[in-house]
Amino acid sequence: MGLLSKGKPLSWEETKKNAWKVHKVGIQQFISLFHKLKDRKGDTLKWGDEVEYSLISIDDEKKVAKLSLLSSQILEVLQKPQLDDPLHHKAKWTPEYASYVVEGTPGASPYGGCYSDFNVVEANMKLRREMLYEALKGTSVFPLTLTAFPRMGCPGFTEPEFLPQPATSKSRSLFYPDEAVSSHPRFITLTRNVRERRGEKPAINMPIFKDKATPSPFVEVVPNDDGTASTYGKPDHIYLDCMGLGMGCACLQVTFQGCDLNETRHLYDQLSVMCPIMLALTAAAPILRGYLADVDCRWPIISGAVDDRTQEERGLKPLKDDKWVIPKSRYDSIDMYLANPEYNDKEVPINELAYQTLTENGVDELMARHVAHLFIRDPISLFAEKLEQDVENESDHFENIQSTNWQSMRFKPPPPNSPIGWRVEFRPMDLQITDFENAAFVVFIVLVTRAILSFKLNFLIPISKMEDNINRAIYRDAARQGLFYFRKNLFSEDEDDDEGKETPPTGATPTAPQSHEHEYTLMSIDTIINGKDEFPGVIPLVRMYVNSIDIDVDTRCTLMQYLRFISKRASGELPTAATWMRQFVLSHRDYKHDSVVSEIINYDLISKIRDISEGRSPCNELTGRLTSRADSLRPSLPRRISVRSDSKDGND
Ligand code: ADP
Ligand code: MG
Ligand code: MG
Ligand code: MG
Ligand code: MG
Numbered sequence: 001m002g003l004l005s006k007g008k009p010l011s012w013e014e015t016k017k018n019a020w021k022v023h024k025v026g027i028q029q030f031i032s033l034f035h036k037l038k039d040r041k042g043d044t045l046k047w048g049d050e051v052e053y054s055l056i057s058i059d060d061e062k063k064v065a066k067l068s069l070l071s072s073q074i075l076e077v078l079q080k081p082q083l084d085d086p087l088h089h090k091a092k093w094t095p096e097y098a099s100y101v102v103e104g105t106p107g108a109s110p111y112g113g114c115y116s117d118f119n120v121v122e123a124n125m126k127l128r129r130e131m132l133y134e135a136l137k138g139t140s141v142f143p144l145t146l147t148a149f150p151r152m153g154c155p156g157f158t159e160p161e162f163l164p165q166p167a168t169s170k171s172r173s174l175f176y177p178d179e180a181v182s183s184h185p186r187f188i189t190l191t192r193n194v195r196e197r198r199g200e201k202p203a204i205n206m207p208i209f210k211d212k213a214t215p216s217p218f219v220e221v222v223p224n225d226d227g228t229a230s231t232y233g234k235p236d237h238i239y240l241d242c243m244g245l246g247m248g249c250a251c252l253q254v255t256f257q258g259c260d261l262n263e264t265r266h267l268y269d270q271l272s273v274m275c276p277i278m279l280a281l282t283a284a285a286p287i288l289r290g291y292l293a294d295v296d297c298r299w300p301i302i303s304g305a306v307d308d309r310t311q312e313e314r315g316l317k318p319l320k321d322d323k324w325v326i327p328k329s330r331y332d333s334i335d336m337y338l339a340n341p342e343y344n345d346k347e348v349p350i351n352e353l354a355y356q357t358l359t360e361n362g363v364d365e366l367m368a369r370h371v372a373h374l375f376i377r378d379p380i381s382l383f384a385e386k387l388e389q390d391v392e393n394e395s396d397h398f399e400n401i402q403s404t405n406w407q408s409m410r411f412k413p414p415p416p417n418s419p420i421g422w423r424v425e426f427r428p429m430d431l432q433i434t435d436f437e438n439a440a441f442v443v444f445i446v447l448v449t450r451a452i453l454s455f456k457l458n459f460l461i462p463i464s465k466m467e468d469n470i471n472r473a474i475y476r477d478a479a480r481q482g483l484f485y486f487r488k489n490l491f492s493e494d495e496d497d498d499e500g501k502e503t504p505p506t507g508a509t510p511t512a513p514q515s516h517e518h519e520y521t522l523m524s525i526d527t528i529i530n531g532k533d534e535f536p537g538v539i540p541l542v543r544m545y546v547n548s549i550d551i552d553v554d555t556r557c558t559l560m561q562y563l564r565f566i567s568k569r570a571s572g573e574l575p576t577a578a579t580w581m582r583q584f585v586l587s588h589r590d591y592k593h594d595s596v597v598s599e600i601i602n603y604d605l606i607s608k609i610r611d612i613s614e615g616r617s618p619c620n621e622l623t624g625r626l627t628s629r630a631d632s633l634r635p636s637l638p639r640r641i642s643v644r645s646d647s648k649d650g651n652d
Contacts, residue, residue, distance in 0.1 A: 007383035009189035012196040014270035015382040022379040025299035027354045029363045030371055033395060033413045038261050040414075043421030045259040045449075048105055049442040051125060052250035052431065053132055053143040055100045057159040064599055065606035066159040067149050068141040072183050075102055077135040078277075082108075091128045096549040097190075097247040099182045100158065102151075104128040109282050112257070115551040118446070119558050122439035122628055123130055129435065129613075144609055145438060147298050147430040148249045148579070150287035151602045152176075166226050172201050173220055173242035174229055175289060180244055186381050190306075190404075191243045193295065193380040197308040199636070201228060204246065205237035205306030209292035209476065215372045237578065238288045245304020249285060252429040252438055254445050255412065257421045258532075261489040264422035264452070265339040265367075268411050270452050271335050271445070273459040273487075274538075275408040275428040276469035276484040277528055281479040281569055282441060284430035290602070292595045295428050295474045295580035303331045306406065308380060324349040324376055331406035331445035336463060338411060341366055342514055345462040374405045393417060408470070433577055433609055436623055440562035441538060447559070448538060453544040457490045463518045464504060477579060480572040483522040485617050529570035539567050558628040560589035565626045583606060 010018070057068035078093040090107045106124045111117040138291070151157050153175035162177035169178045170192040181188050195201055208218050218236050222229040233239030240246070258264030281298035295301075307329035312322040319456040320326065326349055328335070338345045350372035358368035379400045389397050395416050402410070410425040422585035426445050431437045451457060465485040472482050531537020546559050568574040575583070585591055586599045597605075618625075 004008045009185045010382045012193045021188050028391045029395045041260045046110040048110040050253040051488040052103050054146045057141045063603045065603045067160045069099040071099050071102050074135040095184045097187050102370045116555050117549045117557045125435040137187045148285035151290045153289040176242050176244040180359040189381045194308040201241045203232035204240040207294035209294045210517045211593045214595040238291045243305050246302035252431045253427050255425045257423045269337040269422045270459045272409045276473040279428040281471035282429040285598050286578040286582045294476050301476050303329045306331045333408040343460050371572040440565050447542045462469045463535050479576045485520045486523045487520050526571045559624050561628045
């Protein structure tokens with residue numbers, strides 16, 4: 001990252017001119033990695049979380065809460081331990097897209113050596129929070145694990161205050177000043193290039209929550225409108241117009257290492273079905289730019305905010321200068337499974353040249369198709385210093401495309417010359433308010449992978465149904481009211497799939513059309529997670545797994561509390577953060593039933609969230625009096641081994 005931060009970002013024109021090189025060398029880098037590492041065996045489960053912390057500044061006299069643009073200053077303090085002691089630091093800090101967000105991960109080496117690591121997750125999250133408080137000492141700024149700041153994009157939402165400059169800023173946004181973007185040159189370059197590549201500003205329209213005094217139709221007059229809000233904003237929608245209003249949201253991610261390539265591909269497929277379910281269950285973003293929305297999570301906002309497709313690619317004009325009509329944004333759900341082509345029922349555009357090179361060089365067709373699909377995207381940030389790349393010892397051009405395909409799952413090849421194995425990243429979840437909740441979701445996902453492997457579970461549904469589920473997951477109260485396609489028999493193997501796990505099937509997608517309709521049905525999240533009638537439910541299966549392993553009493557207690565919590569969230573007994581925040585606004589004395597979340601409501605909500613996350617006000621409504629033993633624990637350090645992580649940085 002040091003190298004990158006000193007680099008010179010190329011203009012969009014120059015980036016575009018060099019895209020062929022990134023594509024060509026990036027594919028060669030992948031081929032080299034693939035062959036060096038495809039037969040690598042015997043890696044163990046390792047895993048780790050990523051939490052993005054927002055910095056909040058509060059003025060108790062004026063009763064105003066803002067986002068504080070302090071991230072680069074405090075990163076200097078936060079990163080000192082990791083720079084001083086690369087082998088033993090307890091938490092690792094990286095810059096993020098926004099200059100009010102920092103990302104924290106668990107230190108020098110990932111979890112995974114022993115079951116008691118499950119008990120360290122929450123303690124390490126607490127430790128990171130403590131580090132943040134320490135770094136912010138002497139200021140009125142504090143950290144929150146907030147998915148979307150309710151008044152992000154409202155006039156004066158940052159401290160210090162900056163006005164948006166629609167005529168001259170890199171984003172041209174009417175709402176979001178460039179100063180809210182982190183000073184790391186990668187991020188502002190992405191912002192400009194998304195807009196320039198698209199040929200216009202991103203336009204995100206999210207349905208507004210219609211209350212009894214909300215104007216109907218709701219048509220917003222934006223004071224400094226340069227014509228874009230009136231042109232692109234839709235009635236009854238909240239209009240957003242730049243990368244920052246999406247990428248300035250925060251999320252919770254988990255990365256795992258599989259024992260080998262095949263297991264990793266298998267987990268990628270299986271977990272991708274859980275993405276929409278976990279998105280709905282973790283929903284935490286019901287307020288956008290000071291309005292209550294009819295969506296509950298950040299997903300569709302970021303998806304629109306980085307949508308750099310041209311009009312031709314979006315199918316609005318016949319193809320002339322561009323090569324493909326591309327159905328989805330770079331930030332969206334995955335488009336194909338990596339080990340089960342029989343469930344890939346969608347036509348997916350691929351970079352044919354990349355595909356040909358990959359298959360001619362011994363990459364199996366399914367993997368080649370996956371990579372060639374990622375490579376329909378152009379690089380949107382490129383540094384002059386990084387243009388010439390070594391194929392064998394570097395992977396920056398591959399990572400350039402890979403890391404700007406922000407999909408629900410990410411298949412992560414090992415970096416060159418590193419001890420790291422094949423990994424998958426689970427990326428859909430919104431952030432929770434408390435460490436207890438975030439730890440519960442992280443640990444749950446890890447346990448789900450163990451249950452999948454131990455009981456040979458099969459979650460697969462056609463990829464088009466998984467995609468449909470994502471669209472179902474985003475709406476208001478989807479966790480309680482939504483219905484999602486899910487597999488009826490989780491123990492069923494496909495007839496011809498018994499040995500399929502050893503050698504990934506070849507064959508292009510979609511294969512012979514095969515109906516899987518009898519295999520799935522619509523279910524509520526309660527049924528999916530808790531089970532009903534003959535359908536076992538994911539939590540009972542995970543409990544069975546936990547009961548089958550030899551763990552200490554403390555860790556078992558913690559795991560049972562996490563599972564109890566998620567079970568109650570799924571049954572609707574406990575609300576999502578989105579539902580809870582929405583209710584907070586609806587019952588606030590200043591709320592006028594017009595969908596507006598005013599400064600004072602924002603201040604009270606942020607103060608309440610602060611009290612909860614600092615433990616002053618235990619929030620039984622959110623966590624149902626559940627706590628874990630991890631409360632009293634601190635990470636047992638130094639950890640076992642050190643692992644270098646990828647050379648890229650931020651905004652994932
Ligand atoms: P990115 O931003 O590319 O998703 P980060 O480096 O921010 O990745 O986070 C990676 C996560 O993966 C961290 O939680 C880290 O602890 C964890 N991790 C590191 N090494 C491994 C490994 N070998 N296997 C699995 N997870 C790992
Ligand atoms: Mg990252
Ligand atoms: Mg991140
Ligand atoms: Mg990540
Ligand atoms: Mg990260």
